[in-house]
Amino acid sequence: MHDRNVTYDVVVVGGGSAGVAAAVGAARMGASTLLLEKNPYFGGAATHSSVLTYCGFFAQQDPLLQVVGGVGNELLERLRRYGVYREPYRNPRTGNVIVPLDSELTKLALDDLVLQHRVTPLLHCQVIEVERSGDCVSTVIGYDHAGKLRISAQAFVDASGDADLSALSGAEVVQGSPEGMVQASTLVMRIGGVHPSVSLDKSIFEQAIQKAKQEGYHHLSKERGMLLRLPKSGDVLAMFADEDVDALQSAQLTKAEISARKQAWEYMDVFCKYIPGFENAYLVQTGPAMGVRETRHVLGNYILSGEDVVNGIRHDDAVARGGWPIEIHRPGKPAEYLSIKNQAYYDIPLRSLTVRGFKNLWCAGRIISCDALAFASVRVMGTAFATGHAAGVAAAYYAATKKYDVTAIRQELIQQGASI
Numbered sequence: 001m002h003d004r005n006v007t008y009d010v011v012v013v014g015g016g017s018a019g020v021a022a023a024v025g026a027a028r029m030g031a032s033t034l035l036l037e038k039n040p041y042f043g044g045a046a047t048h049s050s051v052l053t054y055c056g057f058f059a060q061q062d063p064l065l066q067v068v069g070g071v072g073n074e075l076l077e078r079l080r081r082y083g084v085y086r087e088p089y090r091n092p093r094t095g096n097v098i099v100p101l102d103s104e105l106t107k108l109a110l111d112d113l114v115l116q117h118r119v120t121p122l123l124h125c126q127v128i129e130v131e132r133s134g135d136c137v138s139t140v141i142g143y144d145h146a147g148k149l150r151i152s153a154q155a156f157v158d159a160s161g162d163a164d165l166s167a168l169s170g171a172e173v174v175q176g177s178p179e180g181m182v183q184a185s186t187l188v189m190r191i192g193g194v195h196p197s198v199s200l201d202k203s204i205f206e207q208a209i210q211k212a213k214q215e216g217y218h219h220l221s222k223e224r225g226m227l228l229r230l231p232k233s234g235d236v237l238a239m240f241a242d243e244d245v246d247a248l249q250s251a252q253l254t255k256a257e258i259s260a261r262k263q264a265w266e267y268m269d270v271f272c273k274y275i276p277g278f279e280n281a282y283l284v285q286t287g288p289a290m291g292v293r294e295t296r297h298v299l300g301n302y303i304l305s306g307e308d309v310v311n312g313i314r315h316d317d318a319v320a321r322g323g324w325p326i327e328i329h330r331p332g333k334p335a336e337y338l339s340i341k342n343q344a345y346y347d348i349p350l351r352s353l354t355v356r357g358f359k360n361l362w363c364a365g366r367i368i369s370c371d372a373l374a375f376a377s378v379r380v381m382g383t384a385f386a387t388g389h390a391a392g393v394a395a396a397y398y399a400a401t402k403k404y405d406v407t408a409i410r411q412e413l414i415q416q417g418a419s420i
């Protein structure tokens with residue numbers, strides 16, 4: 001893009017799970033669509049923080065129940081063609097169903113998906129300002145090494161994970177719960193050289209960490225964390241190094257990243273010392289960036305609640321389904337779960353993807369309008385694909401008609417293969 005002053009039908013800010021789905025959904029309606037991302041690749045937390053398992057594509061129900069179709073499913077099919085996805089994995093203890101990922105092939109699949117649908121990708125560009133005209137956003141200002149770019153559109157989707165676009169637009173946003181609490185951030189560790197016979201039973205690691213704490217290791221947070229063996233490499237992903245941080249602020253994030261890296265090295269020491277099979281283990285990578293679970297949420301025309309989630313409530317204006325249980329991460333504590341009624345799913349209404357006071361702005365992914373308990377479920381990436389897809393279609397429909405028509409948006413989503 002040589003022109004520093006451009007216009008599209010739809011602009012999507014943030015190229016994580018929600019943003020990619022939003023951009024593809026909009027482009028499939030014929031909208032000229034720009035997908036803006038500050039990182040060098042798409043995927044958000046999956047590729048930039050090594051969160052290498054898609055949750056939320058499937059409900060807990062047995063037999064298997066897929067609750068996210070559409071663009072998200074197109075990505076799964078692409079990963080299947082690459083030979084890195086066959087069947088999802090069901091945890092026999094919890095019933096949770098996940099899709100383990102390969103980081104590099106996920107980046108490639110997302111590039112292919114975006115290009116195949118003629119979305120214009122723009123990486124290495126951060127949105128830093130917004131211009132509005134009454135109750136509409138008119139232009140976003142992106143920033144790269146050459147300076148500012150002015151990007152105008154008929155409709156916008158905020159898929160930034162931090163509600164940057166909404167906050168910059170002056171929309172109502174809240175940070176964390178009403179008490180201002182946010183879920184823990186975690187620096188993911190990728191560990192190589194672990195003997196294939198090592199069991200990833202959480203209690204083995206918990207005992208080792210407790211012993212280490214008694215013996216004077218004092219920079220460890222979580223005792224019971226998530227562990228996963230990656231396909232192909234056999235590397236182990238370990239999510240232990242928690243930090244309680246306001247991740248909107250670089251000064252706080254700096255302290256947290258440095259502290260979490262120190263934790264990661266201390267965890268390595270402990271695992272190698274106390275867990276048989278870790279003798280030759282080494283730290284392949286942290287991050288790259290700290291995994292941030294929660295910052296801002298948008299206030300929309302409906303606030304999805306924890307009650308909606310656990311009771312599997314249906315809505316007339318449903319545009320997506322959530323099938324992941326409520327999963328709460330308090331800093332340093334094990335995850336707490338609350339299941340959805342009948343291990344099934346709940347509806348996500350279009351009203352919770354709107355941004356109060358704005359006509360041409362939608363939100364998607366972990367920032368949608370919801371309370372703290374509902375957030376603990378909707379935040380996962382499978383569900384982010386579903387809300388992103390819906391927000392992209394709603395934005396493209398608005399760009400073409402200047403209307404908000406739930407029936408037409410639902411019809412289009414069904415035609416694009418979404419499960420609603």
Ligand SMILES: Cc1cc2nc3c(=O)[nH]c(=O)nc-3n(C[C@H](O)[C@H](O)[C@H](O)COP(=O)(O)OP(=O)(O)OC[C@H]3O[C@@H](n4cnc5c(N)ncnc54)[C@H](O)[C@@H]3O)c2cc1C
Nearest residue numbers: 014016017018038044045055127161291292365366379381
């Ligand atoms: C440690 C950890 C473990 C987790 N475990 C799981 C799990 O196992 N499975 C699961 O499904 N979910 C998990 N989650 C939750 C999940 O990763 C996120 O909630 C999810 O990624 C949200 O998707 P999103 O598209 O809304 O946001 P993100 O994935 O955060 O993507 C947002 C994108 O927007 C970009 N962006 C932000 N601001 C701007 C800007 N101003 N300009 C341009 N670009 C911008 C960012 O660079 C980013 O790429 C975990 C999260 C964490 C932190």
